[in-house]
Structure formats: C-alpha cells, structure tokens
Amino acid sequence: MRVTQVPYVAQHKPNQLIYGYGQTAVVTGWTVKQAIAKQLQPSDYAVIGQLYSPTRGINLLVRNLLLNPHIHYLVILNATKEDQNAGACQCLGDFFRHGVTAGYSQVGRKSWVIRSSVLGYIDIDIDLNNLERLRNSLEVQEAKSISLAVGIIKSYAQQKVLPPWGSPVEFPMAAVEPTVLPGHRYGHRIEGKTIAETWVKIIHRIKTTGTIRHTSYDGKWQELIDLTAIVTDEPEDFYFPEPNYLPSDRHFLAEYISQVMDDAPQREGVKYTYGQRLRSWFGKDQIQQVIDKLGADIDSARAVMSLWDVSSDHNDSPPCLNHIWVRIVEQELSLTATFRSNDMFSAWPANAMGLRALQKHICGAIVSKFNHSLKMGPLITISQSAHIYDDCWENAENVISSQYPQIAQTKGYFDPAGNFLITVQDGNIIVEHTTPGSGEVVNCYVGKSAIQLSGKIVLDCPGLRVDHAIYLGAELQKAEMALLSKSELIYDQDKPLKPSTGRVKIGV
Numbered sequence: 001m002r003v004t005q006v007p008y009v010a011q012h013k014p015n016q017l018i019y020g021y022g023q024t025a026v027v028t029g030w031t032v033k034q035a036i037a038k039q040l041q042p043s044d045y046a047v048i049g050q051l052y053s054p055t056r057g058i059n060l061l062v063r064n065l066l067l068n069p070h071i072h073y074l075v076i077l078n079a080t081k082e083d084q085n086a087g088a089c090q091c092l093g094d095f096f097r098h099g100v101t102a103g104y105s106q107v108g109r110k111s112w113v114i115r116s117s118v119l120g121y122i123d124i125d126i127d128l129n130n131l132e133r134l135r136n137s138l139e140v141q142e143a144k145s146i147s148l149a150v151g152i153i154k155s156y157a158q159q160k161v162l163p164p165w166g167s168p169v170e171f172p173m174a175a176v177e178p179t180v181l182p183g184h185r186y187g188h189r190i191e192g193k194t195i196a197e198t199w200v201k202i203i204h205r206i207k208t209t210g211t212i213r214h215t216s217y218d219g220k221w222q223e224l225i226d227l228t229a230i231v232t233d234e235p236e237d238f239y240f241p242e243p244n245y246l247p248s249d250r251h252f253l254a255e256y257i258s259q260v261m262d263d264a265p266q267r268e269g270v271k272y273t274y275g276q277r278l279r280s281w282f283g284k285d286q287i288q289q290v291i292d293k294l295g296a297d298i299d300s301a302r303a304v305m306s307l308w309d310v311s312s313d314h315n316d317s318p319p320c321l322n323h324i325w326v327r328i329v330e331q332e333l334s335l336t337a338t339f340r341s342n343d344m345f346s347a348w349p350a351n352a353m354g355l356r357a358l359q360k361h362i363c364g365a366i367v368s369k370f371n372h373s374l375k376m377g378p379l380i381t382i383s384q385s386a387h388i389y390d391d392c393w394e395n396a397e398n399v400i401s402s403q404y405p406q407i408a409q410t411k412g413y414f415d416p417a418g419n420f421l422i423t424v425q426d427g428n429i430i431v432e433h434t435t436p437g438s439g440e441v442v443n444c445y446v447g448k449s450a451i452q453l454s455g456k457i458v459l460d461c462p463g464l465r466v467d468h469a470i471y472l473g474a475e476l477q478k479a480e481m482a483l484l485s486k487s488e489l490i491y492d493q494d495k496p497l498k499p500s501t502g503r504v505k506i507g508v
Contacts, residue, residue: 010064012064028077031083036146036153073140078144106395195231195239200400221390246349260354261358290326
C-alpha cells in the first residue's frame with residue numbers, strides 16, 4: 001500500500017480533528033469521529049472530523065480543503081437521526097453535487113449560497129474559481145453506516161498516490177471582537193412569556209455583558225455564568241414567530257422532542273441521547289418515577305432526574321443537561337433543568353421546547369393516572385455556562401437589532417414585587433405598597449425626599465423589576481418637585497405636573 005506522507009494542515013478548528021497521512025478526508029457528522037478512527041490505520045486517511053452545522057461548519061471545512069490539495073477523496077457519513085435533523089452532511093454533499101449561487105447569508109452578508117434544500121453558505125471572499133476547482137477535484141461518496149464508510153475509506157487507501165490537484169490556497173477570516181459593557185458575571189435572571197421572547201432577551205444579555213473567553217474548541221465564546229431563564233406562558237403547540245428568527249423550526253422540533261422523551265438503543269458512534277439517559281441508562285425509567293412520585297405525594301420535593309453518570313462523564317463529551325427537578329406548588333407544575341454548559345444561540349430554543357414537551361407529558365400523566373387537578377407552571381432553565389460561540393456572534397447581533405427593541409419596548413405592568421401608589425398630602429410624599437393581585441396595602445412610606453423614600457423602598461423590595469424601579473424613581477422625583485413648589489404644582493401619578501389653580505389636589 002502506498003501513502004502520501006503529506007501532513008494535513010488545518011487552519012480552522014485544528015484541535016478538533018484526527019490526523020493521518022493518506023489522501024482521504026472523512027466527515028462523520030454527529031457520529032463521534034473516534035468510532036471510525038478506531039477501525040482504520042492513519043495511512044488510510046488524511047483527516048477525520050465532525051460536522052454539526054451547515055451554516056457554521058461547511059465554510060470552515062471548504063477553507064481547510066483548499067489548503068490541502070493532496071486530498072483527492074471525501075467520505076461523508078450521514079447515518080443518524082441527528083445528522084438528518086441538522087442537515088449538515090446533506091448540505092455538504094449538495095455543495096459538491098450542485099455548487100453555489102450568489103446570494104446573501106442570514107445576516108444579510110453577500111455570500112455563496114449552497115444549492116441545497118438545507119441552508120448553507122460560504123464566504124464570498126473565496127472566489128468561485130477556487131470553489132469550482134475544489135468541487136471538480138475531489139471524488140465524494142456518502143455512507144449511511146460506519147461499516148460502509150470504513151469500507152469506502154479502505155478502498156481509497158489502496159489507490160495509487162496522486163499529485164496535488166493544485167497549490168494550497170489560504171483564505172484568512174476577519175476576526176471581529178465585540179464591545180462588552182460592564183455588568184455582573186455571575187447570577188442572571190431573565191423572564192419571558194414565550195421561549196422566543198426569552199431567547200432574544202438571553203442573547204442580548206450575553207452579547208452586552210458576557211465575558212469573552214477562549215474555548216477548548218479552537219475558538220472563543222461570550223459567556224455569562226449561572227443564567228436563570230424563566231418561560232411563563234409558552235403555548236401548548238409552541239410559538240414560532242413569523243418570519244421565524246429562531247434557529248429551529250417545527251420539523252426539527254418534532255425530531256428533537258423524541259430525543260428528549262424516548263428511549264434509544266445503544267448505537268455505535270452515538271454516545272447517548274437525553275431520552276436514553278432519562279429512560280434506561282441507570283436501569284430505571286426516571287420520567288415514570290417522577291410521575292409516580294408526584295402522583296402519590298403531590299407536595300414532594302424529591303422529583304429529581306439525573307443525567308450525569310459519575311462513572312464516565314468526567315471524560316470526553318458528557319451531557320450538557322445534567323439535572324431536572326419537577327415541583328408542584330398550588331396545583332401548578334413547574335420544571336427546572338440545569339445545564340452545565342449551554343449554547344444559548346444555536347441550542348437553547350430547542351432545549352427549552354424539548355423540556356417543555358417533557359413537562360407537559362409529566363403534567364398530563366399525573367392528571368390522567370392520579371386524577372389530580374394540575375396546570376402547567378413555568379419552565380426554568382439554569383445554564384451554568386451560558387455562552388454564544390464566536391461564529392454565531394454576527395447572527396446574534398442581527399437577531400438582537402431586528403427583534404430586541406420591539407420586545408424591550410413591550411410594557412409588562414405586572415411586577416411580582418407589587419405596586420406603589422404615590423400621593424402628596426399634608427406636606428409629605430406618601431407611598432403605599434400594595435400586593436400585585438388583590439391590591440392590599442402591605443406597607444406605607446412617608447417622607448419629603450425622593451432619594452430618602454427610594455432608599456427605604458429598595459431596602460424592603462430588592463427584587464423590584466428594573467423598569468418598575470426606574471419608573472418609581474421618576475414618579476417620586478415628580479412628587480418631590482410638587483412638594484417643593486409650595487402648592488404651585490399639582491402631582492397626579494402617571495401624569496405630567498401641572499400648575500395649581502389655587503387649591504392643592506391630592507394625587508391618586
């Protein structure tokens with residue numbers, strides 16, 4: 001057997017690849033690359049790597065291939081349900097089958113759009129001549145199983161050594177470093193009615209104040225630590241905006257929910273699914289255990305599901321979702337999920353929808369089996385490392401600029417901390433703190449200074465919403481101005497100050 005003895009040079013994601021010294025590049029999709037590598041010799045291949053996303057990965061893969069013209073064969077493993085959901089392997093194959101056309105990326109940047117039913121694009125600064133030369137120079141085969149892929153790779157290894165089909169061409173990528181504003185690194189709370197609304201708020205918070213760090217995946221991410229996201233009113237059939245700016249759609253969601261809910265057999269190259277971890281990994285159906293536990297003891301705080309396997313998960317590729325806790329309070333069933341690491345741009349919306357489907361299943365099963373009267377409560381996710389990868393920063397900025405202003409300007413007048421009624425009476429500013437539901441007065445503050453009163457309220461109510469606190473400060477300042485005017489101005493809450501007609505009017 002003859003081999004090239006030419007090293008493969010990777011400009012992008014070099015530490016994520018397995019290197020040999022043959023003439024074949026191997027793309028494994030979502031199947032772990034070691035599952036193929038262990039059945040081959042280094043002389044059988046030049047490089048083996050995974051391809052998760054058509055919009056994030058193909059552009060980098062093409063650049064690496066153009067830098068290595070001694071590669072003459074490409075084997076694409078498109079074998080799993082995850083591959084079908086992501087579409088990356090299909091899109092890569094379509095690039096070699098059908099080529100590209102001039103168009104625009106999701107963020108409006110002029111790009112080469114791959115002729116495929118799966119969205120994928122390549123930077124326009126890679127000229128078309130080089131793309132066409134690459135397409136015409138590589139022999140490409142797709143495999144539907146690991147065994148078939150291994151057979152193809154070994155057959156290529158028997159071919160004679162061919163000269164490079166061209167000279168190496170390098171296309172550097174421009175690095176964009178975002179502006180980071182000061183803010184808390186640890187502990188964040190974000191709430192929204194729908195998953196879509198909450199997601200936009202999440203990526204805005206991360207892109208605004210997240211710390212930029214190097215990752216173990218040959219890149220950078222922008223990160224916040226311990227981000228709690230609360231979704232209160234997701235519709236039963238899920239809300240997808242029109243046009244859909246989420247990174248997933250209904251077709252993908254149906255497949256993803258099955259990966260969260262359903263057991264799965266052990267498959268070579270697939271380490272686990274969340275459903276497998278929940279249904280059978282530890283010898284117990286944890287979802288059914290939670291249903292039975294809460295059905296028998298509706299007040300239990302022990303309805304816990306664990307996905308972390310202490311015997312193996314300190315090694316490579318442990319699950320990101322580690323812990324699920326289900327609680328019923330006042331006939332409302334909530335679900336809290338803890339992620340050790342969470343890709344908030346590309347993965348969180350699907351994560352949240354899959355968990356919401358699990359929450360709905362548990363709630364319905366308890367009602368059906370035990371005849372409890374329950375309603376769906378909030379979905380809470382705790383993302384210990386909440387991050388956005390650098391190759392998604394531009395897309396994230398585009399979503400923020402197009403969606404966040406409208407979401408941020410939508411007024412929500414409900415604050416769980418309560419309401420405040422402000423009046424000016426008898427030479428004092430009076431603030432009555434009332435409950436958000438019944439309007440019962442629970443506290444009363446009296447003073448002459450907006451700063452003094454604000455300080456007292458903040459001490460008692462540290463959980464005030466930011467927009468409510470700013471509103472309260474502005475109203476208190478207006479009330480103080482009216483008080484200092486010696487009855488020349490009239491204070492009326494939520495209205496502009498107006499001149500007195502000679503008689504003091506009490507604000508309501």
